[in-house]
Amino acid sequence: MARPSSVLFICGRxxxxxxxxxxxxxASFPSLYVASGGVSPGERDPFxxxxxxxxxxxxxxxxxQSLEDLEDxxxxxxxxxxxxxxxxxLELTRTHAIDVEYWPMPDPTLAxxxxxxxxxxxxDLRDRLVERxxxxxx
Numbered sequence: 001m002a003r004p005s006s007v008l009f010i011c012g013r014x015x016x017x018x019x020x021x022x023x024x025x026x027a028s029f030p031s032l033y034v035a036s037g038g039v040s041p042g043e044r045d046p047f048x049x050x051x052x053x054x055x056x057x058x059x060x061x062x063x064x065q066s067l068e069d070l071e072d073x074x075x076x077x078x079x080x081x082x083x084x085x086x087x088x089x090l091e092l093t094r095t096h097a098i099d100v101e102y103w104p105m106p107d108p109t110l111a112x113x114x115x116x117x118x119x120x121x122x123x124d125l126r127d128r129l130v131e132r133x134x135x136x137x138x
Contacts, residue, residue: 003137004076004099006033010085013042014064017081017105020048021129023057029137035075037067039088045109051122073098081105103132
């Protein structure tokens with residue numbers, strides 16, 4: 001598969017999976033245009049900031065947004081990270097020339113336990129995304 005020049009990461013609320021993926025991809029491939037969105041906007045998650053800070057990254061002023069909030073949907077590739085996001089992205093193919101790939105990823109917000117146990121779930125997601133991003137976009 002050819003490397004795209006622009007990638008849109010999509011998850012349910014654009015609060016955890018897609019912003020982490022977009023941040024990791026942008027850091028690893030600076031020439032790649034990257035954005036993220038959700039089926040609907042959620043609330044910013046402080047665990048996302050913590051897990052990215054561990055690898056020297058930050059979201060900056062990221063605010064969760066829906067796909068409808070994005071100014072432009074002209075991307076080469078949409079990578080969906082949850083089932084509801086995948087269905088939404090497939091709808092985009094009706095009106096946009098965009099390839100869609102589904103990368104099922106665990107939802108770390110479902111983790112329970114101590115802060116360390118919850119952070120472990122976020123680290124697992126981050127590390128899985130690093131592997132998939134490097135494999136697909138390198």
